[in-house]
Amino acid sequence: KAGVTQTPRYLIKTRGQQVTLSCSPISGHRSVSWYQQTPGQGLQFLFEYFSETQRNKGNFPGRFSGRQFSNSRSEMNVSTLELGDSALYLCASSLARTASTDTQYFGPGTRLTVL
Amino acid sequence: DAKTTQPNSMESNEEEPVHLPCNHSTISGTDYIHWYRQLPSQGPEYVIHGLTSNVNNRMASLAIAEDRKSSTLILHRATLRDAAVYYCIPGSSNDYKLSFGAGTTVTVRA
Numbered sequence: 001k002a003g004v005t006q007t008p009r010y011l012i013k014t015r016g017q018q019v020t021l022s023c024s025p026i027s028g029h030r031s032v033s034w035y036q037q038t039p040g041q042g043l044q045f046l047f048e049y050f051s052e053t054q055r056n057k058g059n060f061p062g063r064f065s066g067r068q069f070s071n072s073r074s075e076m077n078v079s080t081l082e083l084g085d086s087a088l089y090l091c092a093s094s095l096a097r098t099a100s101t102d103t104q105y106f107g108p109g110t111r112l113t114v115l
Numbered sequence: 116d117a118k119t120t121q122p123n124s125m126e127s128n129e130e131e132p133v134h135l136p137c138n139h140s141t142i143s144g145t146d147y148i149h150w151y152r153q154l155p156s157q158g159p160e161y162v163i164h165g166l167t168s169n170v171n172n173r174m175a176s177l178a179i180a181e182d183r184k185s186s187t188l189i190l191h192r193a194t195l196r197d198a199a200v201y202y203c204i205p206g207s208s209n210d211y212k213l214s215f216g217a218g219t220t221v222t223v224r225a
Contacts, residue, residue: 004158031211043159043202043215056210090158092213100147100208106158 001027004107006091012113018079021110025072025093032074033104034066037088046089049074050096078112086114117142117205124220133190135219137203140184147206148179148186151213152199159202159215162188190221198223 005024013019025032034046045058049068066076072093078085088111092104120138127133139148150162163170163177165186170177176189190197202218 033212035213035215042217043213045212045214048211050211056212058212092158094211096211099211100145100206101164102206102211103149103161103164104159104211104213106160109158 004091004093004105006089006107006110008110009108010111010113012115013081014115015081015083017081018077019081019112020075020077021089021091021112023074023076023091023093023107025074025091026105029093029095029105030072031094031096031102032068032072033092033094034074034076035090035092036060037090037109038084038086043090046076081114083114085112087112117146119203119205119216121201121203121216121219123217124222126222126224127190127193128224129194130192133193133197133221133223135188135190135201135203135221136185137187138185139203139205142183142205143208144183145208148177148183149204149206149213150175150177150188150201151204151215152197152201153218154196154199162201164206193221193223195223195225197221 031050033048048056068074088109090109092106149164151159153159165177178187200218
């Protein structure tokens with residue numbers, strides 16, 4: 001079974017631009033979560049989608065948004081990029097049957113550099 | 116979210132066991148304890164999870180204290196491939212997000 005795939009793997013943008021990152025979950029997984037990883041803040045939860053609905057959102061500004069499609073694929077968008085948005089963006093998918101025992105499977109991430 | 120405390124780093128020799136402690140004194144009675152690890156230049160990967168009793172799988176063992184305020188991840192024979200950051204994460208019965216702390220950086224010496 002194929003793992004979680006993320007595209008692109010690397011991205012360079014300039015301040016003020018916007019960016020869209022894509023995530024394809026493991027087949028059969030209906031939940032997709034996004035995380036941001038920076039050296040200073042570590043791994044931080046952005047949001048989680050299930051059946052095209054955002055169920056949970058982390059403490060990030062409205063410039064960060066996402067969506068999920070009917071095939072469970074997900075995209076996240078960051079508008080008006082700032083230097084501080086430079087980070088590794090990780091996507092994770094899961095079956096989401098029971099929250100307490102749910103196991104998330106992570107992709108390799110998209111490395112975003114904002115110049 | 117329950118708070119966790121882990122040592123910043125630990126070192127081990129190859130083929131020796133590694134015991135990674137985690138304190139989670141504010142964990143609720145129904146929250147599982149999950150462990151993930153992140154190898155260099157990769158996304159995190161699931162290691163193991165448990166609720167009250169000790170758990171074993173092909174990767175590791177998880178020993179949970181009787182009062183559930185702490186747990187220990189045990190790598191029975193460390194290999195160079197086990198060098199990673201290990202995260203102890205109390206699960207939630209209400210949502211599907213993982214709240215990562217700083218984790219423990221494990222170095223394995225050949």
